[in-house]
Amino acid sequence: MGIQDISENVVLADVTTEPGLNEELKNVTEVVRERGDCDVVIDFSKVDIVTSSSLSKLLKLRKLLMDCNRRLVLCCVAKATRAIFSVTALDDVFEMVDDQFAALASLNNQPVEQQL
Secondary structure (H helix, E strand, O other): OEEEEOOOOEEEEEOOOOOHHHHHHHHHHHHHHHHOOOEEEEEOOOOOOOOHHHHHHHHHHHHHHHHOOOOEEEEOOOHHHHHHHHHOOOOOOOEEEOOHHHHHHHHOOOOHHHHO
16 A cells, blocks of 8 residues: 655545555545645555445545545546445445546546646
8 A cells, every 4th residue: 555645635545455455544544634634535446345344444534534624536446346335325425536637637626638
């Protein structure tokens, strides 16, 4: 996993599959608590399954960000993982986009074409 600053206001987290995902989401939450002033993009390209524990951590992270008027955007979410979000009715709760470019454009409220 890697957490990197994309800009002053955006953090990108590349996460891995379970069982490490749970701990990585905990680390992202700690970074947000320390900074308190950032949006978060989580790249799910290496994730093939999400457990209930990780879903819980994502919900807590989302709540923390929303309380600070910040956003959480998930990108590169595989079909199987999207199905888990759908079955749990969380697909309407989380903002999911195709890739990192779309995530950054979404945070900047710009169409992807203008971001590139």
